[in-house]
Amino acid sequence: PAICRYPLGMHEGTIRDEDITASSQWYDSTGPQYARLQREEGDGAWCPAGLLQPEDVQFLQIDLHKLFFITLIGTQGRHARATGKEFARAYRIDYSRNGERWISWKxxxxxxxxxxxxxxxDVVLKDLRPPIIARYIRVIPVTELPMTVCMRVELYGCLWFDGLASYSIPEGGTIAAPGSPIVYLNDSTYDGFQERRHLYGGLGQLTDGVLGLDDFTQSHQYRVWPGYDYIGWKNESFSAGFVEMEFQFDRQRNFTSMKVHCNNMFPKGVKIFHKADCEWEPDPVGVSTILDDKNPSARFVTIPLNQRVGKAVLCRFHFADTWLMISEISFQSVCLLCTETTSVLTSTWVGEKADDSSTSVLVGCLVAIILLLLAFIVVILWKQYVHKRLAKGYSNNEDDSISTDFTCISILSLVHNLRDSSVLYLGCGPSFSDTFQCTVSSKCPQEELFSMMYLPQSEQPACSGDYAEPDLTKSTPHQGFQNNVPHYAETDIVSLQGVTGNNMYAVPALTVDSLTKKDISVGEFPWQQLRLKEKLGEGQFGEVHLCEADGLLEFLGLSSLELPTQPVLxxxxxxxxxxxKTARNDFLKEIKIMSRLKDPNIIRLLGVCVRDDPLCMITEYMENGDLNQFLSQREICSSFALSNNIPCVSYSNLLFMATQIASGMKYLASLNFVHRDLATRNCLVGNSYTIKIADFGMSRNLYSGDYYRIQGRAVLPIRWMAWESILLGKFTTASDVWAFGVTLWEMFTLCKEQPYSLLSDEQVxxxxxxxxRSQGRQIYLSQTPLCPNAVFDLMLKCWSRDIKDRPTFDMIxxxxxxQMDGTV
Known part of the structure; x- marks a missing residue:
């Protein structure tokens, strides 16, 4: 819903006059064709005939000809160049998917x-929560007193690519535990019918675009009951051990896959389904899942449908525990011949009636052959196009971030389609030919202080001079490739993790090598004075714990004789x-790096335990935890929130916290340090909205969904990463600026939504x-309702394609x- 907000054509005129009708009109000059937002044609608007009475039902009807996902509506009165005086103070909406059954929106x-x-x-925009999936929309003005009403309208949304017209499911259940609020897991926005505890003929929460949180008792929405975002079923209510769902589509479709967003809060008896199967003849398709008893995060599960064709899908989801909870289901499919000739194609699902005529079978076979030939031709043309574009890019682009020095560029977005790969590897330019050439070379531009590329730290070139241009005349296969298939060696994968699972700052290579033990400016803290409270996360070689440290204030020389000493978190x-030994050396290197950081907005190293095992570093922790959790549990301050004691933050609070993050990053940039994982999960919140930047969000299971895992080893926060970091392995202060823009966007959504939440990792x-490519097809994060234009303009500058166009942290x-001074 946050992305799908495009005008559907009332103002632009792509919705034709004949598709706009009304129950009545006062004059021809106030007919329905003049109900176009911000247009002054005719007498300026649509006006129903006569005085509108409170009991009247007059409507403006719009036919969109296809199913659309509608998230927003804009209305306007009749201005008529300052001669009009009519407008609708209120209205309601009816909608239909087939033109026969009309549903009132609630x-x-x-x-x-x-x-x-x-x-x-003035134009008034209203979000439709929940959104509408419909072809026909009726806008019905409402009045409490007899009066003349006129309206202009625009609808906002996007095409409903799923094509799903209805789903049928069993009614959801409830959880009633003594001493706890009742959790209602029903489909509260379902617009179909209910009979004998079964829902059919409609759509609801499984298609509203809202993903449930990790804790199913919490919700994205305001003033709703616990469990609102999920539909849930209890195992003991189904003797067969599964929940059966049927999905009906608008037309015959070729299905690639189905994505199901499930809760996995296993401590409360909730798990993703252990198996799903969908019926097709002659053989069904399905998937068995790997149950996760370590990470309670909600997640998407993809069910391959293997290009099966049909107009209906029947699936069974088998229980893995006491409860199965689903918040969203989407389908990846292609409409087959979206014309009236679709009827000649027959479904292979058992529920569809097959056409026995030999003519229909013959026509269907011919159509399938033609489609396959067209697909083959498109693939060939696309490969030729990619080759030309890459060759042109390598030969003409003078930007130091994409020069011919980087002959091994990972163009994953292209390789993923051409090589059927879903992980990062060294893609070799300028073409994907049978012989690969992979020579990595860099002139080490000034802003690139410690480019990771795809080499371990020990093999990083020092940025102390120019390097010879690679010899493009030689062509030798790269050792990492066998039979033209990439070999995923450890050295090919970008690794951001420190030994304990936290992000490890990228710093100039010479600076790290020159550090010695005397550079550690903190003392040895007694291990016995640490009391473990909670494990925050873990990595391959270590863990991060929340602890209480007794006597730390005395250790730091901050204790007072007048005040009793307290343990410090x-x-x-x-x-x-x-x-x-390598891991131990890397851990000591992390300590040396952390000991150099002394800034009020950077988490400080307080002490170490390095005389005996286990080796430890002790850092600050803040009273209010991380910024992501802090904001997600709050609303924007309003009279309603304040009067009802709802935890809230103000716009000035958000600006104050953002300014502190910028100040901390400004300090890191002054030391030539690159953070590489800046996000709200890596910012800690203290009292009075103080912020300190940390680095261990990567190690926490709570945020595992924010990282893209490569073959079970390296993880990348791709939704926060600049394009050159993903494609070139290039991490600089400028890529931190990009991540700061995403962090700012998170803050102005109050961390209620993951960046690019409607895109899969591969689509990101x-x-x-x-x-x-910079051809105008890139997708940006959209402006949020809380975000003013000036702040959103700053975000867009942070996401500039060219590094030199991004602001510095000084400027930010x-x-x-x-901006803070302007709010005072």
């Missing part, structure tokens, strides 16, 4: 009336005792290819300080 609290305009000219990064990576900090 908000999440059951209300039907939408507040409209207060004058004749700290984060302890702990190395396991059985690790190898493909989108970085669009930034690389100065801008945010000015």
């Amino acid at each position: 908000d999440r609290q059951g209300g039907q009336v939408i507040q409209g305009n207060t004058d004749t000219y 700290v984060a302890v990064k702990m190395l396991r005792s059985n690790v190898n 990576i493909e989108n970085t290819g669009e930034f690389f 900090h100065h801008f945010l300080v000015e």
Whole structure:
């Protein structure tokens, strides 16, 4: 819903006059064709005949000809160049998917009336929560007193690519535990019918675009009951051990896969389904899942449908525990011959009646052959196009971030399609030929202080001079490729993780090598004075714990004789005792790096335990936890929130916190440090909205869904990464600026939504290819309702394609300080 907000054509005229009808009109000059937002044609608007009475049902009807996902509606009165005086103070909406059955829209609290305009000219935009999936829309003005009403309208949304017209499911259950609020797991927005505890003929929460949270008792929505975002079923209510769902589509479709968003809060008896099967003849398709008893995060599960054809899908989801909870289901499919000739194609699902005529079978076979030939031709043309584009890009682009020095560029968004790969590897330019050439070379531009590329740190070239151009005349296969298939060696994978699972700062290579033990400016803290409270996360060689440190204030020289000493909450990064020498050296290197950081907005290293195993580093921890959790549990301050004691933050609070993040990053940039994992999960919140930037969000299971895992080893926060970091392995202060823009976007959504939440990881990576090509097809994060234009303009500058066009952290900090001064 946050992305699908495009005008559907009332203003632009792509919705034709004949598709706009009405129950009545006052004059021909106030007919329905004049109900176009911000247009002044005719007498300026649509006006139903006569005075509108409170009991009247007059409507403006719009036929969109296809199913659309409609998220927003805009209304306007009749201005008529300052001669009009009519507008609708309120209205409601009816909608239909087939033109026969009409449904009244209701908000999440059951209300039907939408507040409209207060004058004749201003446009009022109202979000439809829940959104509508429909072909026909009726806007029905509502009045409490007899009055003349006129309206102009625009609908906002996007085409409903799923094609799903209805689903049938069993009614959801409830959880009633003594001493706890009742959790209702029903489909509260379902617009179909209910009979004998079974829902059929409609759509609801499984298609509203809202993904449930990790904790199913919490919700994205306001003033709703626990469990609102999920539909849930209890195992003991189904003797067969599975939940059966049927999905009906608008037309015959070729299905690639189905994505199901499930809860996995296993401590409360909730798990993803252990098996799903969908019926097709002659053989069904399905998938068995790998049950996860370590990570309670909600997640998508993809069910391959293997290009099966049909107009209906029947699937069974088998229980893995007491409860099965689903918040969203989507289909990846292609409409076959979206014309009236679709009827000649027959479904292979058992529920569809097959056409026995030999003519229909023959026509169907011919159509299938033609489609296969067309697909083959398209693939050939696309490969030729990619070859030309890459060759042109390598030969003409003078940007130092994509020069011919980088002959081994990972163009994953292209390779993923051509090589059927879903992981990062060294893609070799300028063409994907049978013989691969992979020579990595860099001139080490000034802004690139420690480019990871795809080599381990020990093999990083020092940025101390120019390097020879690679010899493009030689052509030798790369050792990492066998039979033209990439070999995923450890050295080919970008690794951001430190030994304990946290992000490890990228720093100039010479600076790290020159550090010695005397550079550690913190003391040895007694291990016995640490009390473990909670494990925050873990990595391959270590763990991060939340601890209480007794006597830490005295250790730091901050204790007072007048005040009793209190234990201090700290984060302890702990190395396991059985690790190898390399891991121990890397851990000591992390300590040396952390000991250099002294800034009020950067988490500080307080002490170490390095005399005996386990080796530990002790860092600050803040009272209010991380910024992501802090904001997600709050609303924006309003009279309603304040009067009902709802935890909230103000716009000035958000600006203050953003300014502190910018200040901390400004300090890191001054040391030539690159963070590489800046996000709200890596910012800790203290009292009075103080912020300190940390680095261990990567190690926490809570945020595993924010990272893209490569072959079970390296993880990348791709939704926060600049395009050159994903495609070139290039991490600089400028790529941190990109991540800061995403972090700012998170804050102005109050962390209620993951960046690019409607895109899969693979689609996010493909989108970085669009930034690389810069042909205007890249997708940006959209402006949120809380975000003012000036702040959103800053985000867009942070996401500039060219590094030189992005602001520095100095500039960002100065801008945010000015914004704060303007709010005082």
